[in-house]
Each structure stands twice: as structure tokens, then as C-alpha cells.
Amino acid sequence: MSFFKTKDDLPVKWKEKYFDLLDSQEKLEKEYKTNQDLLCKTIIRFALAAKGFNKTLDPHLDRIRDLLKAGIKTQPLRTELEVFSNALMAMEDHSSSSQVDASLLFDFLAAHFPGRLAELRKIRQSYDAREFINPQRLFIALAEILEGDNTPPEADDFANELALADTKAISQQLLGLLENADLPLEFLDEGNNLRLRLQSGQPLGPVFEDAVNLLLAIKKHLQLEQQEMADFLSSLTEELAELGLIAAGVNIAAEDAEKKRNNREQDVAAQMADLQKKSATATQLEPLKQLVSIRLHGINQQLQSYALQEQFEREKTQKELRNLLQKIREMETETTELQSRLEAAQSRATRDPLTNLPNRLAFEERLTDEIARSHRYGTTLILAVWDIDFFKNINDTYGHKSGDKALQVIAKLLSKHCREADFVARFGGEEFVMLLPETTLPSALKMADKLRENIEKSSFHANGDRLSITLSCGIAQYNKGDDNESLFIRADGALYQAKQNGRNRCIAI
Numbered sequence: 001m002s003f004f005k006t007k008d009d010l011p012v013k014w015k016e017k018y019f020d021l022l023d024s025q026e027k028l029e030k031e032y033k034t035n036q037d038l039l040c041k042t043i044i045r046f047a048l049a050a051k052g053f054n055k056t057l058d059p060h061l062d063r064i065r066d067l068l069k070a071g072i073k074t075q076p077l078r079t080e081l082e083v084f085s086n087a088l089m090a091m092e093d094h095s096s097s098s099q100v101d102a103s104l105l106f107d108f109l110a111a112h113f114p115g116r117l118a119e120l121r122k123i124r125q126s127y128d129a130r131e132f133i134n135p136q137r138l139f140i141a142l143a144e145i146l147e148g149d150n151t152p153p154e155a156d157d158f159a160n161e162l163a164l165a166d167t168k169a170i171s172q173q174l175l176g177l178l179e180n181a182d183l184p185l186e187f188l189d190e191g192n193n194l195r196l197r198l199q200s201g202q203p204l205g206p207v208f209e210d211a212v213n214l215l216l217a218i219k220k221h222l223q224l225e226q227q228e229m230a231d232f233l234s235s236l237t238e239e240l241a242e243l244g245l246i247a248a249g250v251n252i253a254a255e256d257a258e259k260k261r262n263n264r265e266q267d268v269a270a271q272m273a274d275l276q277k278k279s280a281t282a283t284q285l286e287p288l289k290q291l292v293s294i295r296l297h298g299i300n301q302q303l304q305s306y307a308l309q310e311q312f313e314r315e316k317t318q319k320e321l322r323n324l325l326q327k328i329r330e331m332e333t334e335t336t337e338l339q340s341r342l343e344a345a346q347s348r349a350t351r352d353p354l355t356n357l358p359n360r361l362a363f364e365e366r367l368t369d370e371i372a373r374s375h376r377y378g379t380t381l382i383l384a385v386w387d388i389d390f391f392k393n394i395n396d397t398y399g400h401k402s403g404d405k406a407l408q409v410i411a412k413l414l415s416k417h418c419r420e421a422d423f424v425a426r427f428g429g430e431e432f433v434m435l436l437p438e439t440t441l442p443s444a445l446k447m448a449d450k451l452r453e454n455i456e457k458s459s460f461h462a463n464g465d466r467l468s469i470t471l472s473c474g475i476a477q478y479n480k481g482d483d484n485e486s487l488f489i490r491a492d493g494a495l496y497q498a499k500q501n502g503r504n505r506c507i508a509i
């Protein structure tokens, strides 16, 4: 075969070109694989970041994560993204927490706004069916009706209504609802002010009107916040879907390139085999030389056109990869932003803004979990309910701000003296709750007494005076068959006994 080397080193050239092409193709595929892995990791991280935000969405996020762990498979991923988007749109919160009796308030409103009876009845039915996640939403629904009432009764009628109604009892129900409503931070001061006015027995009429105005302002604020969050989530969903489609496009391009390359290899191999066959059977050198020369020229031209085509496809794929990378970078930024926003939203829903302790909603969820755990593993569980003694005096003597400060200090002391597995929450007002898993009744009583003494010895100051603050505590142990309510009722009963027996004491039952 020495004649191959005499014809412009043709075989060496086309071989080099061919292997170069193979190398660059392999490099491209590696690059594609790396970017695809990066995309998967980013989406997996996004799904992890969003987990826990909403129980309905969690299974979808788990499925997306599981799918991506095996790499991008276009069809199932696209289907799952669609299902996820739909679930996101239909996202609804449900709550099963216990709620304050608002019957008198409804009766009063029905008598006062006869033109709104039908709407009021609807809201009352929803409230009784526990469809309001938070009293704040109830307030807002009511405020909307009252705002839309364009035939308010005469001032005299209103005064008469109020005189007839049991205004004290109505104020109490309003107060109860207000205590449970997680008002946005911006409205806390106004909410406290309203509470104080209701407690101090001011005429219900003006307080009531101010309450309606405050609630309308809160409604506007919440609508803005919700809109902002909804816009953000929907743009993220769109981008996620878009990313899935780009990834699918790159995937198809790579599969295509692989197929074409295989065809070319087969093409060249067939031509070489033909040449070999002809060489083996050739009887005359000159015609064979010519034939070889023609064939090699043909192969060379074919390779050149392949090279051009490959280059075109490579540039196209590279452009798509660059776009993909750009999208991934944007998504990484958005994922971080989303994570912090979700954390903030979650914290707003489950934290008490004044003390930064978990709130009543978080406590009820935790109590359900702890009871389920005790039931399953047969471990002990203690619920302690704490209440500050004569707290009203502190507010009345030193003002509401000093009262708030005292609540913050006590919240810190209660948390500080607990173990890591214990759980402390602000139940509402001046009442705190504590869950002590795997603790017996005698040791819980001992721990609570020590903590109570510690708080008694701590010094609080208000307006230059040194205050002595004490707490009473009721403790109950989980018994088989208990639910959240029955366990709480026992602990609350023990607290009542502690108050009756002179306060500043802990009683376990």
C-alpha cells in the first residue's frame, strides 16, 4: 500500500480531520452533560428550597426532585411541571385550629346592619365551618361588608342598638378575635391601641368604626403583599417550564448529532471497505491508482462538507448551551431570593412578632405531631401552660410598652431554661405553653418550679421601678386517647387551680 503515501498524504489528512471531528463532538457532548447536570442540580435545589412552604405542593416537589435525580427526561418532566403549575395556582390554605366564639358579635352586626343580613349569614356560616384561617380574614370579610353598606342607620338608632346590646360581651368577643389575629407588623401598634380601648370600656361605637377603618387598611396592605408574591411565583413557574423546554431542545439536538455522526462513520467505513475490496482484486496498478485517487478525493470532499455541517451544528448547540447557562444563573439568583422570601413568609405565619417565639398556630401543629409520636412510640409527653400573674396591673401601672417589654423578657427566660427537644410558644396574650417530650410528671413539676423561682428572682424594671413578676403554671401529662383539646383542657385546669391557690405556683395533675 505504499502508493497511499505518494498522493499528497491524503489518508493521513482525512484521518486527522475525522479524529479531530470526533474529539470536538465528544467535548461538546461532555459540555452538554455537565450543563444538564447543573440544570438538574439547580432545579433540585429550588425544589428543596420551596419544600415545607405548602403541604399540598410538597409531593409535587418531591416527584420533580426524584425525576431529576435520574437526569432530564423530557416527557415526564414536562407533565410534572404542568401538574405542579396547576397545583400552585390552586394553592389553598386550610387550618383546623380552634376558634373564638363570635356569636354575639354576629348577632349585633345583624341587628345593626339589617340591609346586609344575607352576606352576614354567609360569613357566619363560613366562620362556623372554620373556613377562616385566621380571625384577620374574618375581620376583613366583615369590614368589606360594612364598608359597602351605603345605608347606615341613623346615629340615634346606633346609640339605641348599642344601649340594648350587651356591649361588654361584644367587646370581649372582639377582643378574643383580635388577640388571635396575627396582625401585620406595621399595624401592631394600632391593634394594641384598639385592644386597650376595648378593655378600658370606652363606648363601642367609635371604637367599632376605628376597627373597621383599621381592617380596611390591613386588607389593602395584604392584597398588595399577596399580589407581589403571586407575581413572583408565577414568573418563576414560567421560567421553570421554559428551562425544561430549552433543556429538552438541547437534548434532542445532541441525540440528533449522535445519529448523524453514526451515519457518517458508516458511510466512510463503507467507502473504505469498497476500496479495500477493489485493491485486493485489482490486477493492474494504474487503473487502481486512479480509482483510489478518485475515491479518496470523494471521501475528502465528503469530510469537508461534514466538517462544515458539524461546525454549524456545534455553533448552534453552543449558543443553546450559553442560553441555558444564562438561564441557570438567573434561576440560581431567583432561587436564593425565593428561599429567603419563603422563609420570611413562613416565619410570619408561625411566629409571634413581639416575642419571636412560635405562635399558637405553630404550637397546635407541634402538639399534634408530639401526641402522634407519644402514641406511636409509647413515650411520655408533658404540656405546661404558663400565665403571668396580675399582668393587667403592669399594663395599667406602667403602660402597654412596659407590658410588652416584660412579655419579651419572660419569653426569653422560658426558652433559655428549656432543653433543645422542648418547645415553647406564645399561646396568646400573657399566656405561654411548653411541650416537654420524654419527661415524667414529677420531673416536669421540678423543672417548672425551678424555672418559676428563677423568674421570680429576676429583676424587671419599668419607669425606674423594680418590678416583681411571677407566673403560675398548670402541668398535665399525655394519656393514651388524649387529643390536643383534652390534654390542653387538663393543663389549663391545673393552671386555674394554681391561680385559685394564690398564684406564683406550679400544679401538676
Ligand SMILES: Nc1nc2c(ncn2[C@@H]2O[C@H](COP(=O)(O)OP(=O)(O)OP(=O)(O)O)[C@@H](O)[C@H]2O)c(=O)[nH]1
Residues within 6 Å of the ligand: 199, 354, 387, 388, 389, 390, 391, 392, 393, 395, 399, 400, 401, 402, 403, 404, 407, 428, 429, 430, 499, 503
Ligand atoms: N402589653 C401587653 N399586654 C397584653 C398583651 N396581650 C394581652 N395583654 C394584657 O394581659 C392582661 C391579662 O389580664 P387578665 O386576663 O385580667 O389576667 P392577669 O391580670 O394577668 O391576672 P391573672 O391571670 O388572674 O393573674 C390584659 O390586660 C391584656 O391587655 C400584649 O401583647 N402586650
